[in-house]
Amino acid sequence: MGHIKLTNVTKSFGAVDVIHGINLEIANGELVVFVGPSGCGKSTLLRIIAGLEKPTGGELAIDGKVVNDTPAADRGLAMVFQSYALYPHMSVRQNLAFGLENTKMPKAEITQRIAEAARMLEIDAYLDRRPGQLSGGQRQRVAIGRAIVRRPVAFLLDEPLSNLDAELRGSTRAELSALHARLSATMIYVTHDQVEAMTLADRIVVLRAGRIEQIGTPLELYNSPANRFVAGFIGSPHMNFLEGTVESVQSGKAVAALTGGHRIELPVNGANVTGGSRITIGVRPQHIAVGSDGSGMAARIKLVEALGSETVIHADVAGQKVLVVAPGQHSLTPGTELRLSLSAAPLHLFNEKGLRLDHVV
Template identity: 75%
Template sequence: MGQITLSNVKKSFGNIDVLHGINLDINDGELVVFVGPSGCGKSTLLRAIAGLEKITSGEIAIDGKPVNDVTAADRGLAMVFQSYALYPHMSVRQNLAFGLENSKMPKAEIDERITEAARMLEIEPYLARRPGQLSGGQRQRVAIGRAIVRRPVAFLLDEPLSNLDAELRVSTRAELAALHARLSSTMIYVTHDQVEAMTLADRIVVLRAGKIEQVGTPLELYNTPANRFVAGFIGAPHMNFLEGTVSSVQSGNLVVALADGYQLAIPARETSLEQGARITLGIRPQHVTFGSGDKSIKAKIKLVEALGSETVLHTEVAGQKFLVVIPGQHDLASGMDIDLSLSSAPIHLFDKDGHRI
């Protein structure tokens, strides 16, 4: 119970197409995170699954049954809103009971479910309080509790941590992961924060402008991003991109000329590239080390951020911005020239359209 299938789901608001044909299978018990920049359609997609937005075309099926014409209430899903959407004039207990009372559930069972959820979320002491008397984190738990008591087929969470402060967000994130493990029910989680996506997701769905860019496990997305957008979105700080042209292609090897004419030899799986083709090299800031030699580039330091455990260098390579994260503390200053070695760095190649090569 809890399998959700989206087939060619489209949604338009008037003339504006928000979702351009989404195809996705969400397995039972899976925690799927929709991630993407603001306006990419992730919340609209979640609301379409919830039944709060009617889709323009396509099909949404829950456990094999199409639900396009099924009301939000009858889809058996529960939603946790970004604003929590708790009823301010009701106590926490009444908030939790409200949805259950709608279905004329016996009072004894309502009480039992509330007690169980309250214990799980550690909100028992606050059951008599109103939402206005709770902290942000406590309200958040109540909102999750309201979803839990309904024992839904799947949980839909719309940026549930975005109203919490940074410290609370980290701890609540861990609790959410634990909760998912305990309930082992399907969860769809929307966020614009890629760290949340990486830490929570079984699978991540990266959305941009109403289209799915890539679906995969966090590490798949990190290690083999399908395109330049995903490569830049997943990972912090984001991946460096160096523009260059293919200057020669030999069997298994690619020589790329960077903007300043600097030549870099890269082992390439595929050599369908022709000489003179424009390509982009993607290198994660953490994969760069100090050192000269075979696969090295010259960089000029623009700014040094010493974080203690690591040092972040804002540098310029061949006239392009290049971030470097080096473990430990280093005696460096802006204006210095350094040699950076790429010998241990996986180098991602993207063609002129941004697709992975």
């Protein structure tokens, strides 16, 4: 139970197309995260799966049954909203019981399910309180508990942690991950926060403008982004991009001139690179070294963030912004120059269209 398949799913609001031919299969027990910038269609796609929106075209199947015309209440899914959507005049116990009572479930079964969910989420002590007497994190647990007691085919979570502060968001994220492991249930989780996506997902679906850019495990997307968009979206801080032109290609190696005149040699075996072509070199902030021997790219420091265990350097390289995360503590002053070395860094190559070349060098 919990297998979900979308085949050529589209959605339009009037003349505006917002979802463009989505093909996606989610296995039973998998935790899949939809991630992307605001307006990319991730919440609309979740609402289509939930039955709150009807697709304009294509098919949606749950456990092999096409459910395009099946009402939301009959799909066997449970949704957790960003706003919690709890009844303020009811106690926690009543909130958890409400949906079950509507199905005419025996009282003994309702009591048992509430007790199990409350124990699992550690909200036993709050069952007689009202939502207004709870913290944001406690209310979020109640909202999740209301979904758990229904024992759904799959859980749909729409940015459930966005109303929590940073510390509580981190701890609740860990609780959600542990909950998924205990339940072995299918979960689809929507967020714009790629850190949440990286830490929670079995697989991530990266969306942009209603289209899937890439699907893969968190590390597949981090290590082998399909294009510049995915490379810039996955990873924190985001990847740096240096623009350049290939000057020559010989014996599987290319020499590229970056903006500002710095030259770099790149092994490009198997990559479609020719002399004169524009190229973008992607490098993560953690992989740039601060040069100590005078070699590397000349950079001017714009801002220094001393975080104790690491130092974040905002620099300018010939008009291009470059972010460096250097381990440890460094005495650096804004306005001064330093050298940045890419010699030991894994580099990601992208062509003029932003598509990833064949491999990371």
